[in-house]
Amino acid sequence: MSDLLERLRGRGWRMTAQRRVVAEVLDGEHVHLTADEVHARAVAKLPEISRATVYNTLGELVTLGEVLEVSTDQRAKRYDPNAHQPHHHLVCAQCGAIRDVHPTGNPLADLPVTERFGFTVSDVEVTYRGVCPNCAAA
Amino acid sequence: MSDLLERLRGRGWRMTAQRRVVAEVLDGEHVHLTADEVHARAVAKLPEISRATVYNTLGELVTLGEVLEVSTDQRAKRYDPNAHQPHHHLVCAQCGAIRDVHPTGNPLADLPVTERFGFTVSDVEVTYRGVCPNCAAA
DNA sequence: ACTTGCTTTAGACAATGTCTATGTAGGATC
DNA sequence: GATCCTACATAGACATTGTCTAAAGCAAGT
Numbered sequence: 001m002s003d004l005l006e007r008l009r010g011r012g013w014r015m016t017a018q019r020r021v022v023a024e025v026l027d028g029e030h031v032h033l034t035a036d037e038v039h040a041r042a043v044a045k046l047p048e049i050s051r052a053t054v055y056n057t058l059g060e061l062v063t064l065g066e067v068l069e070v071s072t073d074q075r076a077k078r079y080d081p082n083a084h085q086p087h088h089h090l091v092c093a094q095c096g097a098i099r100d101v102h103p104t105g106n107p108l109a110d111l112p113v114t115e116r117f118g119f120t121v122s123d124v125e126v127t128y129r130g131v132c133p134n135c136a137a138a
Numbered sequence: 139m140s141d142l143l144e145r146l147r148g149r150g151w152r153m154t155a156q157r158r159v160v161a162e163v164l165d166g167e168h169v170h171l172t173a174d175e176v177h178a179r180a181v182a183k184l185p186e187i188s189r190a191t192v193y194n195t196l197g198e199l200v201t202l203g204e205v206l207e208v209s210t211d212q213r214a215k216r217y218d219p220n221a222h223q224p225h226h227h228l229v230c231a232q233c234g235a236i237r238d239v240h241p242t243g244n245p246l247a248d249l250p251v252t253e254r255f256g257f258t259v260s261d262v263e264v265t266y267r268g269v270c271p272n273c274a275a276a
Numbered sequence: 277a278c279t280t281g282c283t284t285t286a287g288a289c290a291a292t293g294t295c296t297a298t299g300t301a302g303g304a305t306c
Numbered sequence: 307g308a309t310c311c312t313a314c315a316t317a318g319a320c321a322t323t324g325t326c327t328a329a330a331g332c333a334a335g336t
Binding site for chain 1: 207209211212215228230231237239240241242243245246248249250253254255256257258259260261262263264265266267268269270271274
Binding site for chain 2: 332333
């Protein structure tokens with residue numbers, strides 16, 4: 001994904017070693033990392049990167065729409081680099097593992113006007129919960 | 139809702155002034171309070187109640203299934219006393235206001251087996267996001 | 277009323293995230 | 307390539323939310 005780096009540069013981003021590293025970490029694995037996990041992996045590549053910079057950079061990526069913020073549990077937010085394809089999440093209630101899923105149907109259409117209370121509804125998040133095969137086996 | 143207090147007593151709960159107050163706060167208004175908000179209202183009725191007790195009691199009510207924990211934003215969890223009627227939530231992206239809603243359809247049925255990755259799926263949460271009438275007017 | 281042990285309390289601690297003041301370096305310009 | 311301006315990074319204090327611990331308190335059965 002030099003794609004990503006190019007897009008960011010095109011939006012006037014000043015390209016720094018720190019930002020490059022954060023982008024690489026998110027690209028390197030298609031997973032759902034917490035900010036601290038991103039920081040840990042970034043430090044492995046660039047030891048002097050600070051926590052604040054990771055937080056700032058993640059926040060900017062979210063604002064730019066390049067990364068999604070996911071709150072599947074009440075703990076740390078997770079960052080999902082799969083921002084350009086709409087999807088929902090399936091979470092293991094025991095180990096916290098997350099999978100991207102693509103349900104059929106359109107939940108937005110399932111909310112009648114009488115259930116909107118005057119809100120302008122623009123988005124819907126669906127989180128499925130269950131037990132993953134690993135945890136079920138244990 | 140002496141109902142609630144009776145149910146709790148029936149389950150072996152030792153009835154204390156603190157627990158009674160927390161239950162009253164949750165019953166008094168059909169809203170979605172944070173733990174701190176519950177604490178503030180509890181203190182108004184029983185000044186010496188501690189933060190830890192409120193957290194403990196809320197946790198017990200959740201375990202007993204009498205109250206639901208809702209995480210609509212990345213901030214504090216909210217507690218929903220409407221635990222006996224399945225529902226989802228509609229959240230204002232600006233002010234955080236929450237409404238209980240009842241969409242049609244069954245999202246659980248919308249997740250094909252091929253999208254379950256071996257998980258045993260037991261539950262689904264749907265969170266609609268939008269702008270409430272108050273914020274839209276402002 | 278006594279006793280038992282569940283419950284409460286205050287405050288330390290932990291996890292996650294934000295802010296500030298200062299120093300650094302990207303990249304436009306020459 | 308050297309200089310400068312300004313956006314960016316840094317360390318660490320601070321804030322918010324929640325958990326844990328040890329000691330004191332009190333509900334309820336006897």
